[in-house]
Amino acid sequence: MGVVKHRLFWPIAALLTLVVVNTLSRPQFIKVTVRDGQLYGALIDILRNSAPLMLVALGMTIVIATRGIDLSVGAVMAVSGAVALTIIHDSGNPDNLGTVVSAVVVALLVALVLGSWNGMLIAVLGIQPIIATLVLMLAGRGVALLITEGFITTVNSGPFEYIATGYLLILPFAFLISLTAILLIGAFERRTALGMLTEAVGINPEASRLAGVRSRGIIFSVYVVSGLMAGIAGIIYSSNIRAADANAAGLFIELYAILAVVLGGTSLQGGKFSIAGTVIGVLIIQTLNSTILFLGVPSAQSPVFFALVVVLVVIVQSPRVRQLGRRPRGATGSDGTADKPAKAEVGA
């Protein structure tokens, strides 16, 4: 039963189950229509709407692989949207493609800076990831609010709107952005040594250091990437609502991203990670979201369902539950007492 053992089996099965259940209750779920050379349908909506979460979750995956966490992604999204929209708004000609492009570029640069800030705190100053990113989580929205001067800046900009609502070829542009990110990061992971080195750092940072791995550089860069992904996500989000809402942008997205990563099979302890797994995890969440909305549950109440999913997943992954299928402890002496390594005896 090699198929069952494959670590993507359960995520894919879960996703398929969701799709099947949805289709049974509303057959038009899997119907895809073509109009004016563009695809429409519930599935297409899912692909399009999943873009921000997909991007953030991709960044979160490699951060978690190094045993870290990035809680600031929502705030970075807010800042990125605020920067882009303010530039467009203040430019005087919001419909100009050049304006939009430069606004987006600047916003992404800002996101890169914020990611580097996190990277510096964590990789260079050695601050715990959760605390370091908590600072930006707190201050970031304040920065975004300042940029928008407390208002929800709105623009009417054709090119900008296109990002979230437009189509390229037959697929939604936003989806293509996230697809590109998936392919790029996936390629980076496979084609370069980054994948293995990141895993090594996450599994055993000290052994990696002794083996000559550039641990610091790797840890720094994953936070930069995470920041960039959040920046792009922020652009898509604000393009979607045609506004920069510093308070609402990316609210709670960090938990959804973490959930997607965990659903996809990557462990929160760091180490082996799976981009494909995260992709499926995001699709599961989006489909679940769509299901909840279809059931008539107001979207504000959907967090309850997701809380239950989180609890279920972490319980299933917890050591205590894992041990239920194994022989009783005692041989490893790991029952609550720390096993002091032999090196405690050497040269104190």
Added chain:
Amino acid sequence: MTTTETTETTRSSPKQADDRFINRHASLMPTFAALGVLVVLLVAAQLYFGDFVSPGNMSALLLDNAYLMVIAVGMTFVILTAGIDLSVGSVMAFTGILLASLLGRGMPAAVAVPVILLAGAVIGLLIGILVQYFDVQPFIASLAGLFLARGLAFVVSLKSIRVDDPSVLWLQSTRFQVGDWYITPTGIIALLAVGIGAFVLQYTRFGRTVYAIGGNEQSARLMGLKVARTKVFVYLVSGSLAGLAGLILTAYSGAGYPRNGIGTELDAIAAVVIGGTLLSGGRGYVLGSMIGVLVYGTIKTVISFLGAEQAWMQIIVGGLLLLFILIQRFIVSRSERRE
């Protein structure tokens, strides 16, 4: 009877008396620092505005931030065990709107209030169980709690609900005046929470176990302390106090609102850290957290006096938090190297 030279203490030398004081109260230093920060802030504001430190303003300082003070007490307990509770803002919103809803349906306040406190306690208990018995990291467990509470808040009601029940409104509208100073029952509740919290931490075995877990969980276990029970219980305390904060906030604003408290947990963490509690656990005081909340409140008041945007609030608090974290890290790495 021999003594080692390093530990000989005589009463006479003033330097040794100082050392003795420091050795006894090393953990209080960060809290003294917080007090210093508060004093500096107040003095500076007074100089700048002229009438900042007035009985009216100072009374308002307590009352406007009473909800945060209560939450900070619970957060202190949790952080002392080296944990964290990100659900408190959402729990506060949930219990607040639940209270408004129950009152709106005619439930007497004497029943509704215990119900919402219980609700907060249950969510806290769930988080504690996840942390202790399923080895879930506190921030994930409490993030799940955040989600649950936030969603439940909207399940209770998608919009705000006004509160007309006089017994609840009384908590905020009544003022006990002494000259120009005044305090409301909500303020008293907040101060009571601080007082009881401090007492429990200092004089009960539960409280000392909290410190022990933060100092060295393994040692605490070896010493025979009831570590598991205590770890679960601190989250229950945090949840209950978040529920209490929901009561206070609802009384204060006269309504329950499901969007309340977004980001409040971060404010609470900042207040606790600024007040001298180490995020690594084991060191800190509830009184310090109270000072941290007052620092927070003062900054907020100054910002509004200046007419500046409230957005600065988050940036400044975030910056202060970072500053204190860096200082904490610096101190910790210094003392580690000393050994």
Added chain:
Amino acid sequence: MSQVRAATDDDNDRVDPARPLLELTGATVRFGEETALDAVDFRMFPGEVHSLMGENGAGKSTLVKAITGALTMEAGILRLEGQQVTFATPHDAQVAGISTVYQEIELLPNVSVAENIALGRESRRFGLIDWRGMRRNAAAALHELGLDIDPASILGTHPVAVQQLVAIARAISTDVKVLVLDEPTSSLDLNEVAELFRVIRELKTRGVAILFVSHFLDQVYEICDRVTVLRDGRLVGEYKTSDLLRMDLVQKMLGHNVSAYRASPGGGAPEGDGPVFFSARGITAAPGIADADLDLAEGEVLGLAGLLGSGRTPLARALTGVDRLQSGTIRLEQRDENLANPRRAMTLGVVYSPEDRRADGIVGHLSVQENITLSVQSQRGVMRRISTARQRELAASWVEALDIRPPDLDKPAGQLSGGNQQKLLLARLLAVSPRVLVLDEPTRGIDVGAKVEIQNLVSELAGNGLSVVFVSAELEEVLRVGDRVAVLKDGRIIETVRSADVSVDQLLALVARPSVPEPEDERG
């Protein structure tokens, strides 16, 4: 407060009619495939200080854990005061009267001394903590031991030595029968050790049985009445310290490994008279190595010998950039080099195989192939990935060359046996074509066959021009493999000898030599 028991006769060696206070028979503990303890007997008598000795991996800490309830034995009976007992947790052992003071001071640094002494059984009034009473009791407990420590002071503000004394005060503040001291003197200076010993002697007069786990021979001879030696999980014997010569003790600890192998010709290089390739001067690094000098020629194998705590590993780590140097210089091929970190050292061709291969060496969840290619990939950088085909080729060739079993490239490295893990580490290091190879206890915990393989491999590598530093606790091995041997003691190199010039016994004598320097000191 501890009870005063009728003191035994003066604390020396009359073979005793007194029954053992604690008796362990046939203790066997296994961790998976490894046997940590094999049918070991152990006993302690009241009013005696008993030392447990053995090298790394001998089973000392396992035995201590078995006695103190920190793990369960597969076989064996523990008797306390004649009654059979089983402990589910260390706390149970404490309640029964067996208290432990751990090397890493398992106390609470953030609360007061008084609280540390009393917590868990503190005095209470109306269910609330009675601080004054607690302080009073603590002061009394400290006073009994003759210690003048302020009970209200925070524990963390005191140096480790004082914290340890507080830990002892805690341990004896209940009715303690057996006191276990786990490496109590590793962080103490001479004065502090003297103070500790005074307290220990005080406890002896009360009839407390004390287990003194330490690797400091001098101290063992100074304070202990009895010593039990373990080796490779087995009991070598129990002796009175007055009956046992130092050299004999060390010999029993290190043992003569039965020579199941032919003596192979020692290292390939001539007697190290070649030009110096790698040299170090004045190496001082925390913790544990001060002012060390050494020279290494190409193709030479230098052994580092000495007991635990002599500074072998700190020196090895300092030489390879793993630990930061506090002072000293390293020269490679006539040039001073700054080995700031392992990565930089590796670029220069200086590599290190860590002492704890499981924790610091292999990356357990990565495959054999990934482990082997890890360093060479890191050197090439992130962008220039070694193609999967080439990786497999590389890994396969090393697996074959070193005979790594099982030859499954995708097997997680954590599932390999100790010997194969070591070979895996060697493969990783050799794959970057190093010039200087520093191996820290490469054959520890490995079966005889694999040991020989690795020893022969080292000789072969040296024959091909590699310079090797070989750290080992086994003197025979060091002499076999090394062309020269540097002897370390107390963080310094006290002597460097040519292997051809000394016998194992002579080396033993050097290693076991007491700290007080002999008048005719021949420094190399």
